[in-house]
Amino acid sequence: MSSPRRFYYDLHIHSCLSPCADPDMTPCNIAGMAFLKGLDVIAVTDHNSCLNCAAAMEAGARYGILVLPGMELCTQENIHVICLFETLTAALLCSAKVRSLLPPVPNRPDIFGSQVIMDSRDTVKGHEEIFLLGAADLRFDRVAQLIKSFGGAAFPAHLDRQAFGALGVLGVFPPDAGYSALEVSSSCDRNLFFSKHAELQRYRVLYNSDAHRLGEISERENTFALPELSPRAVLEYLTPAGLDSARVSMQERSDPLQIQEEQGR
Ligand SMILES: [Zn+2]
Numbered sequence: 001m002s003s004p005r006r007f008y009y010d011l012h013i014h015s016c017l018s019p020c021a022d023p024d025m026t027p028c029n030i031a032g033m034a035f036l037k038g039l040d041v042i043a044v045t046d047h048n049s050c051l052n053c054a055a056a057m058e059a060g061a062r063y064g065i066l067v068l069p070g071m072e073l074c075t076q077e078n079i080h081v082i083c084l085f086e087t088l089t090a091a092l093l094c095s096a097k098v099r100s101l102l103p104p105v106p107n108r109p110d111i112f113g114s115q116v117i118m119d120s121r122d123t124v125k126g127h128e129e130i131f132l133l134g135a136a137d138l139r140f141d142r143v144a145q146l147i148k149s150f151g152g153a154a155f156p157a158h159l160d161r162q163a164f165g166a167l168g169v170l171g172v173f174p175p176d177a178g179y180s181a182l183e184v185s186s187s188c189d190r191n192l193f194f195s196k197h198a199e200l201q202r203y204r205v206l207y208n209s210d211a212h213r214l215g216e217i218s219e220r221e222n223t224f225a226l227p228e229l230s231p232r233a234v235l236e237y238l239t240p241a242g243l244d245s246a247r248v249s250m251q252e253r254s255d256p257l258q259i260q261e262e263q264g265r
């Protein structure tokens with residue numbers, strides 16, 4: 001095996017599918033900005049949906065940037081968890097599952113913002129009609145196992161924030177919830193945070209941007225060491241105990257864009 005190299009990452013970025021994100025967060029613009037900033041690997045993680053991942057992955061490939069498909073899942077306790085996948089097929093299947101767990105409330109674009117689905121050339125393909133900022137009917141301590149069953153990895157988002165962070169919501173971080181990694185905001189005082197929460201030092205810690213605007217995407221500042229630059233290597237880094245060997249069969253579905261077409265309806 002080749003010796004590990006360090007790669008610049010930002011694994012928490014919202015596209016224009018998230019109603020709270022800037023309309024400029026198109027797949028091409030995100031990939032282009034990540035390229036300008038000198039990042040090696042990013043993840044597009046819209047609220048409760050992976051429907052712009054195909055476009056972002058294709059746009060990223062044109063810039064030579066690895067884009068992992070992902071989403072920021074909101075649990076029934078209103079905790080945000082970043083979920084990443086090895087393949088687009090797995091991401092879209094899981095996205096459909098999460099969509100079925102959301103309250104069937106239509107989005108109000110005039111109040112909350114649009115939820116735009118694009119192709120990799122930034123052409124509008126449609127809009128997600130269910131409001132994506134709802135809480136899925138899924139407990140925080142069930143998310144890691146669910147994502148693992150789709151061959152992916154999950155980590156709690158912005159743990160240092162009161163709103164939608166596991167610590168702020170639960171008061172303590174449950175050690176038996178199945179997570180190996182966690183995210184702390186880029187702006188967090190890391191020394192202070194981990195001196196107050198020494199029990200969290202055993203986790204893999206990620207510093208992502210949670211960008212909702214292009215300028216917020218991370219600079220070339222955070223790295224991890226991987227044996228190679230691939231989705232699998234990133235997921236294995238996040239799950240040192242190993243990915244689930246009994247991964248879901250993906251129901252023999254081999255055409256991710258077909259799945260996306262069905263979900264986009
Ligand atoms: Zn969040």
Ligand SMILES: [Zn+2]
Pocket residue numbers: 012014072210
């Ligand atoms: Zn976010």
